[in-house]
Amino acid sequence: MRKTFIGPRLRQLRRDSGQTQAQMAEKLGISPAYVNLLEKNQRSLSVQVLMALSDEYNVDWRDVVLEKNTTVLSDLRNILQDPLFTGTPPDLDELRSAIDHAPRLIDNFIKLYHSHRTSMEKIMQLGSERMPKEILDTSPETMIHDFFRDNLNHFDTLERAAETLAAEENYDSDDAYAMLKARLKNKHGISISIIPVESMNGALRVFDTASNEIQLSEALDHKNRTFQLAHTLCFVEFSDILDKITANSNFGTPTNIARCQVELANYFAAAFLMPYEKFISLAEKSRYDIDRLASGFLVSFEQVCHRLTTLQRHGRRGVPFFFLRVDKAGNVTKRFNATSFNIAEHGGSCPVWNIHTAFRMPGVILPQFVELPDGEQFFTLSCTTERPVYSHDTQDRRLSISLGCEIKHADKLIYTSGLANSAERSFSQIGINCHLCLRKACSQRAHAPLFTELTTDTSRRGETRYES
Incomplete structure (x- = not known):
């Protein structure tokens, strides 16, 4: 077993309790000298001390040993x-x-x-x-993104709640909608109605608590109707878990907390429709074939990509991915991250990255090896995704998504089959944002960088007006 050192966490726990090393040692049944060695990481944590910490200080042992x-x-x-x-x-x-x-x-x-x-x-x-x-x-979006990333984009209590619910119902994927509809009706007295688009006032889902009715727009396809029912069920049955997760957050306002809980309910819905062990097993067996996973769980391409970013269960982790979604103007509309990749919060992501090229080839998955200015290398997949609704107002309003992982994981993905081997790969030189990118002589530069000056030679014209 790997030795576990918890010096800083133990010292902080003692300080939060207002105790000296001698007082902590007495509660744990060890010597003050041993507490001192543990705090200095000169001794590793034993099972006996771990159990004593859990009993005496009422802390979850996972919070003590979890390595972040x-x-x-x-x-x-x-x-x-x-x-x-x-x-x-x-x-x-x-x-x-x-x-x-x-x-x-x-x-x-x-x-x-x-x-x-x-x-x-x-x-x-x-x-x-x-x-x-x-x-x-x-911005609330930044706070929520950072909150999810601080939790490794994984919430085990929601995973366990979804697994418990699935075990109770023992349903097949193609019965998910009917099962959710029946559970909401039989256990909570909540009815489901499919409402014409014209009567929804622009909404896709409305939970009318006065009439105990969930109204779903006709514009939603079947996969997203199922997802919306699972999302609502999370608030109905597991609101205490949502409250507990956000209780110690620094979101500041009830509105920000509510927005975070909406994202957590989406997390639950994905965990319910794509149960962790079944999903990661099929992901590994299929080498992370997104279309295979979508057909196996009767969910959308985008829902699979989002779910892939959450496979960070301790002891059963999958490939860490980041996920980014943009519209045709380059505005970031969704982002999740379990990697070291810095995802742009606002528009202006690098045009060299083929997340933008995907709009020219709808439905085609575009693989790309990319390298950031600091030398970090990633493998990304970009593809368009259709909006989950149909109307004349939203025709051709596709979004583009990109799923990526560190280059060391690339060979685990089916999408690298047939591509150049590691010694021959060509990496596209991308940046996060022109304002922050320090690359020289980039033909796609749209803004001068904020933190460095580019050369200017009046006798020479470079590839852009920012550099000669």
């Missing part, structure tokens, strides 16, 4: 690539040491950087004509 340092290390490395930090960056040993011995300082540093990043993005997005408050306020 990999995500923190990845975040730190990405942050230190920012041109804001000049000079020689700290090496990996320095970063790991800082995370181990000063976790709260590192957390505050990351929060400070994210605040800086958000302010810069607001300035770029809004310009100088808006009020300062709008620049300083962190």
Whole structure:
């Protein structure tokens, strides 16, 4: 077994309890010297001490031993690539040491950087004509994205709730809609009505609590009707879990909490329709064939892509993916991330990335090897997705999605079969946003970078007007 060191977490637990090392040692039945060695990571955690911590301090043992340092290390490395930090960056040993011995300082540093990043993005997005408050306020989308990423894009309590419900009903995938409809009616007295588009006032789903009726628009296809029922059932039966997950968040307002709970209910719906063990088993067997997974669970292509980002259960993890969805104008409409890839929050993602090319070839999955300015390499799949509704107003309003993983996982995907081997792969040089990208002589540059000056030679014309 891998040795488990918990020094900073143990020290913080002791400080939160207002205890000295001697007082903690007495409660745990060990010596003060041993507590001191544990806090300095000079001794690994034993099962006996772990159980004593769980009993005496009423903490879940998983919260004690869960290792999140990999995500923190990845975040730190990405942050230190920012041109804001000049000079020689700290090496990996320095970063790991800082995370181990000063976790709260590192957390505050990351929060400070994210605040800086958000302010810069607001300035770029809004310009100088808006009020300062709008620049300083962190967007709910950023807060929710960061909240999900801090939780490794995985919520085990929702997974277990979905599994318990599925075990109770023992249903097949093609019976999911009928089963959900029957459960809502028989257990909660909630009826389901399919309503003409014209009568829905632009809504796709309305839960009328006064009449205890869920109204679904005729515009929704069958897969999304099923998804909407599972989403609503989460609020009906598992609102206590949603409240518990968001209880210690820093969302600030009830509106932001409600928006986060909507995303968590979507998470539950995906977990229910694509049960974890069955889904990851088929994913591995099919080498992450998205169409195969969609047909196996009777869900949409986009729902499979979203679900793939959540396979981070401790001891049974799948390939870590990021997911991004944009409209034809480049606006980001959805993003989830279980990797170190920095996903653009607003429009302006790199035109070299074929998430934009996908609009020219609807329905075709476009594989691409990409490299970021810091040298990190990823494999991405981009494809258009149709909106789950039909009307004359939404014709040809496709969205484009991209699913990606670190290059070390690429060979686990069926989509790399037949492509060049690792020694011969050609990587497209992309960036996150022109404002932040430091690449020189990029033919697709649309803005000058904020943190560096490009050369200007009046006797020469380069590929763009920003560089000569």
